[in-house]
Every structure is written in structure tokens, then in C-alpha cells.
Amino acid sequence: MDTLTQYGFTDRIRDLFISAFPPSTTPSHPEPARAVRTDRGRVLLATANGQLQVDGDGTVVTGDWVALAHKDDGAAPPAVVGVLPRYSTLQRKRAHDPLSEAQILGANIDLVGVVVPMDRPLSANRLERTLVAAWDSGAVPVVILTKADLSSRFDDVVAQTVERSRGVEVFTTSAEAGDGLDALHSRIGAGTTLALIGPSGAGKSTLTNALVGSPVQDTGQVRAGDGKGRHTTTARELIPLGSGSVIMDTPGLRGFALWDAEGGLEAVFGDIEELFLSCRFNDCAHDAEPGCAVRDALDHGFLEERRWLSYRKMQRELASLHRRQSAAEQHRHARSFHRLARDAAMSKDYRNRFREG
Known part of the structure; x- marks a missing residue:
């Protein structure tokens, strides 16, 4: 068994690689490789012929399937020229990151x-x-x-x-x-x-x-x-x-701040979200409203209070994350608009001076 196969290379990955990097359209003839480890700008790759290290730009993460190309003259070291689309991505919000990355x-x-x-x-x-x-x-x-x-x-x-x-x-x-x-x-x-x-x-x-x-x-x-x-x-x-x-x-994780995990929240707490459909009011806040199916389940012991509070905490966390993401996006748009307006004003001033001269 070659090194690449030892690291999970299958017929399915081969087909994905050929689809993404057809041999007839890629003159550099890339070969498949997998990122075994990334550390300080270097990426350790598994290839069919063994392992090698290449420079990384921060876009390759452990587990990625990549295209590795060799220069025609063979003088330069091989380099990653593409990354296959990921079929799964395990991620979390960076701790103490105001930009919500x-x-x-x-x-x-x-x-x-x-x-x-x-x-x-x-x-x-x-x-x-x-x-x-x-x-x-x-x-x-x-x-x-x-x-x-x-x-x-x-x-x-x-x-x-x-x-x-x-x-x-x-x-x-x-x-x-x-x-x-x-x-x-x-x-x-x-x-x-x-x-x-x-x-x-x-x-x-x-x-x-x-x-x-x-x-x-x-x-x-x-x-x-x-x-x-x-x-x-x-x-x-x-x-x-x-x-x-x-x-x-993986290194031990002290905490796990969620990142865009609504799908996962539904998978784990789907029984709670189903209760929402039975509430009397569509905009029920599940606090003290009459006909609240959640409060009824809590009062009769069908829903554990701890579990409900855990769900609400993660729900609020994701809502807060989306607000910060939206604010950051608006800030980026505002900066881009002001930059364009400034450049337009400078260009207009230059044209006026050119006419006056």
C-alpha cells in the first residue's frame, strides 16, 4: 500500500481529483496529495511516493486533499496549486476574536x-x-x-x-x-x-x-x-x-465556541424545535405566554430544564455571532463606499485642476 492510500486515498477521492484537475487542461500535471499536518507556514503532505514538506499560505488545513505540481525543469521544489472542495469541515469560532472568524x-x-x-x-x-x-x-x-x-x-x-x-x-x-x-x-x-x-x-x-x-x-x-x-x-x-x-x-479544547451551527443545533435539539410548532402563538418567546408547548413540556417533566437552558444559551450565542458578522459586513461595505467616494473626489479635483491649468 502506497503512502497516499494509507492516508485515506480512495476511488472516490481519485474521481473528485480528476474532475477538479483534468490532465488535458493542466500543463503542470498535478498529482494528488493530502495535508498530514500544517505548522508555521509549512505543510507536511502525503503523496504516493512518501511524505514531503512544502510552503503553505495558510489556506491548507490538516485533512485537505490538494493538487501538487512539479516544475517542468525540476529545479524548483513542488508546490500546492489547488485544493479540492471539502466535503466536511470541523470548525469553531476563534476564542476572544471580535471579528468573529x-x-x-x-x-x-x-x-x-x-x-x-x-x-x-x-x-x-x-x-x-x-x-x-x-x-x-x-x-x-x-x-x-x-x-x-x-x-x-x-x-x-x-x-x-x-x-x-x-x-x-x-x-x-x-x-x-x-x-x-x-x-x-x-x-x-x-x-x-x-x-x-x-x-x-x-x-x-x-x-x-x-x-x-x-x-x-x-x-x-x-x-x-x-x-x-x-x-x-x-x-x-x-x-x-x-x-x-x-x-x-487534536490538541485538547478548553471550550467550543460555535460557528454557524444552526444545522447542528437542529440535529441535537430537534425535539425542542418541534415543540415550537405546537405553541399557540407563532411568535411565542417560550417564557410565560399562554399555550406555550415548551413551558408545558417543562412543567410536566417531558423536557429537562438544564437541556432547555443549554439550547437557549447556544441559540443566543449563534444569534450574537450573526449580529457581529452582519455589523462587520456593513462596516466593510461602508469603508469600501467611503474609499470609492474619496477616490472619485480626488479624481474630480484632479480634472478640475487640469482644466484650470
Whole structure:
């Protein structure tokens, strides 16, 4: 198996590449490659003949399928000349970013593994938030419980996770004992890319090593007091598992600010949004209005208060994001208009001076 196939190259990707870069219309004869890792303006690529590093311009992210071209004379190093359209994009809003830009965590992912460690209390809000982003990426989310051997409330944690995941597949694993690894490995399958996301110390790197069968990733100790670990993974990187399946280990995420995730919000909280259709008034605010189906479900225990508040928080977060995006777009248009008006005024002044002269 060549290097490119090890990193998930399939007939489907080959067809997409040929469609985007027909050999008859591209004199530079590009070849397919995949971004294994991006770091400080350099991109590590997997090609059919091995790995190589090229300069990057910031547009290529880990997981991208790219077109790599060699100069005819062979003197200059190869360069990325195009990026295939992404069929999935895992992203979040950059933390503390007033301009509301997206941070792309990975591209062309088939499965998003939401890693939930069992050595600490389950954070239902964090699980739901991450599932929203995972669904919105275009990939299929799965929940991976790690450190099952360290849980003192195994059955309760598993039951709570299954309930909060609402139909998403849940895998229970112990990298130390080897439990659950075969089932997860089978789920990944040939030509599939699985991205692991979760907090630091959740066991992502340990799980990666167990799936690969060798210590390819550094691992660290977790503090006993709060269950937090240090960031042993410092960059997003693709790691082949064999048979063309790939895993993407990622640095621990302290938070997950959503980015344009209405589709994911509907996927996770679709039962709540269905209640809106049963409210007496179309503009119901779901607070104290008569005939509110949401309040009725809350009062009768059919809807959990915590879950409703979690949904409202993410809904407000996305609304605030769109307001900032709209304001930024209006500001850009205003600046562009003022620049055109200034240039027109300067041009008119120049013409007047030319006539006077």
C-alpha cells in the first residue's frame, strides 16, 4: 500500500481529483496529495511516493486533499496549486476574536469522535455543544467514552451518555485494558478519517496509540484534583491506522465556541424545535405566554430544564455571532463606499485642476 492510500486515498477521492484537475487542461500535471499536518507556514503532505514538506499560505488545513505540481525543469521544489472542495469541515469560532472568524480544526473528516473521559463527572452541556459542532461539520459524530477502567460509576455514566447523545453511537473503551478497541476500529473502516476532539487529559493520544498499536503520540499525566491534563498534542495531525483508515488527533479544547451551527443545533435539539410548532402563538418567546408547548413540556417533566437552558444559551450565542458578522459586513461595505467616494473626489479635483491649468 502506497503512502497516499494509507492516508485515506480512495476511488472516490481519485474521481473528485480528476474532475477538479483534468490532465488535458493542466500543463503542470498535478498529482494528488493530502495535508498530514500544517505548522508555521509549512505543510507536511502525503503523496504516493512518501511524505514531503512544502510552503503553505495558510489556506491548507490538516485533512485537505490538494493538487501538487512539479516544475517542468525540476529545479524548483513542488508546490500546492489547488485544493479540492471539502466535503466536511470541523470548525469553531476563534476564542476572544471580535471579528468573529472561524478556526478550521480539520477537513474531509468522515467521523468526529467526541471523546468523553469516564474518570470525571460527565459534562452534559459540553457533550451537547460538541455534538452540535460535529453534526454541523458534515461528518457523522460518534461518542467515545475513554478510561472505562477508572470509572467508579460505570453503568451510570454510560447510561447518562447514551441518553444525552440522543441516538449517536456510543463506544466505551479502555486503552489500558484494550476494551472496546476492536469495535471502534471496525467502525472506522478502510478509507475513513476519524477526528478525535475533547478536553485535555481525556485520553485522546492514549486511545490513538492503542488503535495504532504503537506509541506514536506523547501522553501525559492527569491531575487527580480536577482531572485536567497538560496538552501533550500540540498540533492536528493525521495518523494512518492501516487498511487506509486514518485518525486525526487534536490538541485538547478548553471550550467550543460555535460557528454557524444552526444545522447542528437542529440535529441535537430537534425535539425542542418541534415543540415550537405546537405553541399557540407563532411568535411565542417560550417564557410565560399562554399555550406555550415548551413551558408545558417543562412543567410536566417531558423536557429537562438544564437541556432547555443549554439550547437557549447556544441559540443566543449563534444569534450574537450573526449580529457581529452582519455589523462587520456593513462596516466593510461602508469603508469600501467611503474609499470609492474619496477616490472619485480626488479624481474630480484632479480634472478640475487640469482644466484650470
